[in-house]
Amino acid sequence: MWLPFSATFKRNFIVMKRAYPWSFFIGHILSGAYIVFFAYLSYTFVFNKDMDTRFTAYAGTNDYLSYVILGGVFFSFAVSMLMIVSRSIISELREGTLEALLLTPSSRKGYFLGTMSQGLTRAGIELLSILVIGFFFGLQMAIQDPIAVIILFIILLFSLFSQALVLGAFMLYFRDTYITQNTLFVLMGLVCGVTFPAAYLPNYVEWLSYCMPLTYGIDAFRMVMTEGETLAGIQFNLFYMMAAGILYLVIGSIAIKRMEYVVLEKHFG
């Protein structure tokens, strides 16, 4: 698994250096920045810096700006990571390299992990950029347990990687990236507690938030980054994200293998 991992990492790194996807990069930073900016404007000029009691009850804080800014930061990060991993195989199909890849006896997990790790360098810069913008608009951090932040970040990464495999399988099935990914991202933006707690939503919509590891990831990041919570305090979120990640990993691994085969039969057969 190591060789496909390192080879794919290096390949993507070279491609990124030669043809840097500036539009994706800036686009992701801007969408994060827009969330922050709109939150600031609505909080200041629409709500007159006064949140109702329901928000405090649902969100567990009355610091709306920090709530939204962290939501925006990790929503943008999740979107980037999901896109980088899920689009990799369909991009191979479109560029005419899928057959050459599938001819090799290489580990597909190594390939996806290499793609994710390299993508992390780009998505990481995006995350930090939005975080810096967030500080100018009122983000207040209170980290007591940096180890918890690191562990949480790794587990979020794992769950997003697994979810991306399922998304990638859908993309291969529909032979589409735009509609498939944007449907998921709009849903995530709505139900994952990015700009408002999912509890505001009617029950029949709220249940969707339970299918998204990001819901629990954002919630946990708010706890450890703005409320000074420790590892013990986010155990439930970590457990849930791990469980969802494992479930998505199993479904995604089977589905992507199956879809690769379906694509080969339909496209090249």
Place this chain on the structure above:
Amino acid sequence: MIEAINVSKHYTLKEKKRWFRSEKKTIEAVKELNLSINKGEIIGLLGLNGAGKTTTIKMLSTLLKPSSGTITVDGVDIETNPMEVKRKVNMIAGGERMLYWRLTGYENLIYFGKLYGLAGDVLRNRCQSLLENMGLGEAAHIPVERYSKGMKQRLQIARGLINDPTYLFLDEPTLGLDAPVAKHLRKSVKELAHQQGKGILLTSHYLEEVEELCDKVYIIDKGIMVLEDTPKNIIETFVKEFRVTVEVQNASTEQIHSVQRRIHEKGASFVSTEAAGGFVFEVISPFDATPLAASVCFELGLDIQRLETKKPKLEDAIIQMSEGLSA
């Protein structure tokens, strides 16, 4: 040896009938195909478009699973142990696919080499040597998007050899290539089979190429194997017409009539036309009439300026055969 026994492949396709209505349709791409490829042998796989050639290659190279039948590579079953088979085979397709255009030729080979489990000096040396052999030494560090079509095709061959496969599948490898590049490629294919002992399966629409390279040819039509033989035997079986053209000078009309009579006596037909200072005649026969035409001219004391034998080609045989199949 690669051995395919009773291999069939069918696809289920959805055919749109009306809005939101479609009907399932089964297409039998390959039907009970039997085929073998030995090491050091070049095998041709011929057939019209849609005959099932590419599907066959994709099954042999593990990309597609047969619907029924078995394929073994050196005794290893392709379905039960595809990873082991993948190490032994590789495929090169015509066109400009199967390469990363933003990477250089060298980076492409390094990438694919690593996917085959190669690393370190072994991989670096193999990449260098393959690039040199394919005449891409100087272009090794240029991104593929700046390569010409011929260079991309040669890089594809290098990619196909990166794992030093025992068996190589070439699907229309000279498609759209300039004549010198195609010639160089044919030379490389011969060397790979006859000097390095690789088993090669070749599909091509250029029948001269198949005739020049292949030790044995399989002909498939609508997924069914219709013939398996050497190019020479196929030609002899299907082509019953040999043509010899002779140009003679200072010949009289009587002498030409004598030639015609003696040729007719041997069961061949004869057509002559008057040319400047002599005659040009053509002998058409179910056998090679070159010795007959030469001896008749010699006995009659004719001055032969030109004697040309048109050897029947595989293309003629395939045309004859396809006419027979469609009749």
